[in-house]
Amino acid sequence: MFISNQRYLRQLVLLITALLPLAFVSSSVAEDGKTLYITYCSACHAPDGKGANDGAFPPLANSPWLNGKHDRSIQIVLHGLQGEITVPTDKDPNKKYNLVMPPQGGALTDPQIVAILNYVRNSWGNKNKPITLNDVAKNRRATGARTTMWQADELLKKHPIESSGPPPITGLISKVYHGSWKTRPDFSKLEPKATHEEHKGLISIANANKPENFGMVWEGELPVSKDGTYSFTLDSDDGSALYIDGKLVTEVKGLGGMGRAKSGKVKLSKGLHDIRVEYFEYTGQEGITLAMQGPGIKSPLSLSAAKPKIKTGRKRASIPIDPPKNGTAFYRGFIDGSTPRAIGVGYDGGMNLAFSADHLGIELLWQERFYDGGRHWTGRGQGNEPPAGKNITKLTSLPVWATLETSSAKWQPINKGGTKRRFRGYQLGKNDRPTFNYEVGSLKVSDLPIPEFDSKVITRTVTIDVPSSGAPENLHLLICNGLDVKAADSPNTYLLGNAMQVEITGDSTTPALVRNKELILPLALKPGKNQITIRYQWK
């Protein structure tokens, strides 16, 4: 009786389960990780976990970010992640991404997060212990006050990616020495203060237990899986040296910070090789990184606990923008060195400028290549990108129209907005050369730069239309600030820094005002059209 009742109950449960998809599924039913993942995550990470659009978005399959300790995954889901990250894909072991993962902690419940993470952490080749509601709750408590997304480097500091697999160096032993050296001492003549077994097989100064005036030597065996030439990159603060099979491979000499990396190459046969690293720290900051590259090593293998910064040569895609023959190229993006409303103009003869529609003036001049769209035209396009060419001259960094009561008065620009200072656009003339139009108070200004390639000159004709009521008193035009300004031998000519000179002529020319890295033109404007010619010449 008891048994048959049990069976009956079980059959009933099975029947109800079978019917559930037909009925309204209440939220009390256990969350299904796969369904939730498809609904909320797969648009970017793809149903197969390989990253949407052929890996244009980060994969989760075999991602070291997702595998390993669960706190990192939970934190990314709760608070989101931004900044550049490296994730190995099928095609590229060092694929860089610079996207944004929006925070999901406010949108997903704890049971949903548990279900999703247990699904993705155990799919597509990922294998991890299941996480629990308590794990998510603990993480929520730990970072409950957080209101911003994780920056990638910030997250990695807190939750570093675990190294997987066997220790890179076997039988590694470290010795600690005390002393104050400015060059690498002969450690063979010194007595170690302590000796440690480094079970992780990584070069680490953790066991020095001392921030200043110490040295360390590590010795162990380096497994090599293929015959071939290997490259080692060593960086340290202060000095260090790498020996393999007793021979010096590379050395970072003397005192100095990280970023002085030195590389060396050595031919190694398959098997174990003796490795010895020597290091000393004088005072200040300290650190050491060592990376190995060679046959069968997809991404640089770190032999140190601190992650080496290795340039893999795989930079952001370059998308050159060049002017057409006998034409002009335009770029309106965020040009470094000018303002957000900068308009880049590239002339076909290798001369370029950036006009700021915020400041109403030409802020940058440069030569050769015009611009690279690679930053703004890949991913979300964060950040400013400088001009692509050479000899960049930054003429001004302020609104260039102002009234000055006295020659020593502070630069007080005419205000923006309303009718006070207003950009009105541009017209293209022959060869698409632009004329910029703007209003300064009641003045209407047109501003036409024309390149002269043979003489390396850009001549700028500024036409100011003044109403019969006249121009504002004490109006001045800023030609340059931030560069050393000197009067040149020729009249109305000034040297700007050491690469450029400028000649100013026209209707209102009174001698320009030269003061503390500023070149300022006082304007005595008459009703009607006034013309000023500004001739920029590269030396």
Add this chain to the structure above:
Amino acid sequence: MRSLLLSLVFISPLLAASTQEDFYLREEIPLPKGEVMEIGSIALMPDKKVAVTTRRGDLWICEGAYEEDLSKVKWTAAHRGLHEPLGMFYQDGSLVLTQRPEVSKLTDTDKDGKIDSFETVCADWGINGDYHEYAFGSPADKDGNVWVVLCLTGSFNAKSPWRGWCVRVTPEGEMIPTCSGIRSPGGIGFNAAGETFYTDNQGPWNGSSSLKWLKPGSFQGNPTGNVFYPEQQAIEALENQPNDKSRIVAERERIPKFIPPAVVLPHGKVGQSPTAVIHDHTAGKFGPFSNQVLVGEQTHSEVQRVFTEKVNGIYQGAVIKCLSGFRAGIIPMRLSDDGTLFVGGSNRGWASRGGKPFTFERVRWTGKTPFEILEMCAKPDGFELSFTEAVDPSSVKPESFSMAAWTYIYQSKYGSPEVDQASPVIKSATLSGDGKSVRLVVEGLVKGHVHHLSSPGVRSASGNKLWHQDAYYTLNEIPD
């Protein structure tokens, strides 16, 4: 129980499954070879020309996009070097663009096919170099104004003037701050009555993405941009600042200027990133959905249909899925007078189900009417559904429908789970005399909740299931 299961198993194969191809023909329009055409805006021009702009800043003119044979389309680059335009329309010989920094009027004055005049109409809002400070612009309204919605800095902050606001730009170039409360828009346009709507994306203070009504002077829900109220005189500052971790229904009581989302587009279920807003003005050339709003969906590469009505002075209504299968994430849409829907899109930076990096497509109605819920109107005690064709009377019974309801936490955190679940009960379903509408009496309607109506049992008189059986009605107000 067993007989119900059996009958379901046997009936299903007998019902002809409706597919999109029966009703709408979606075609990719060939793009110029070698060009990266991440389309951000579309304008319809005279002589059956179509202008598009790309996120890289190129302006192209397409000829032949209306022809049967799309292999002959001709593309001409009219300019390169704009600043990420996300809004464009044609007016009196010019193209009016909303670019990231400004509204501009572009003209080919010498008629050589290239733009040579770039007139800045208005550049009075702030940008600081942050990529997320997008500006989406509408076509001209009846007064000639362009409505511009300004995304928050990084989609979280108001670090540049007027971020988080909708502004109107007059033909003279004056900027009129119009609504605060914007987060991260994806598109803006008008309904058939000429009122302005935009889509805003899930995130802080947006539990889900939604379609919102830009009633001038209103507050749209995200308080970040409220710092700019003192910078203008026309609109009085909010009565109260919203409470965190609340509900919209509750905050509307405290903040009369708060206009709730007209139609919530439930996150995950309906979409993840709504974009373009247009309406069907073609009086039947695009199928049976005259005057209804169409919303683009970037992540799901879809077009959704929205029915709205005004109850107690507030817009509300239902979203029903419509078109799918687009090849990239949809950003702009335009519907021509002859019923050709143009759709453009890009996947850069934001992934979509359509796996191509960018696309340009058109959709035309085949002339065959799908069996669909045409309208879903709120009633004091339920809903009234009207259908595109007569309904089989035997399928009009409460068991043919089911309803679930929920809302979202109104909070500063990013998004919200679905909360406060309710299970309204369908007490009766009554077919109208003309056989084309059904009156549902529902017990347990909840003011402010999304009401998810599923109608799996409904059949047309000719035996068809609904093309789309799910409708999501946002019940901001229950009519008296």
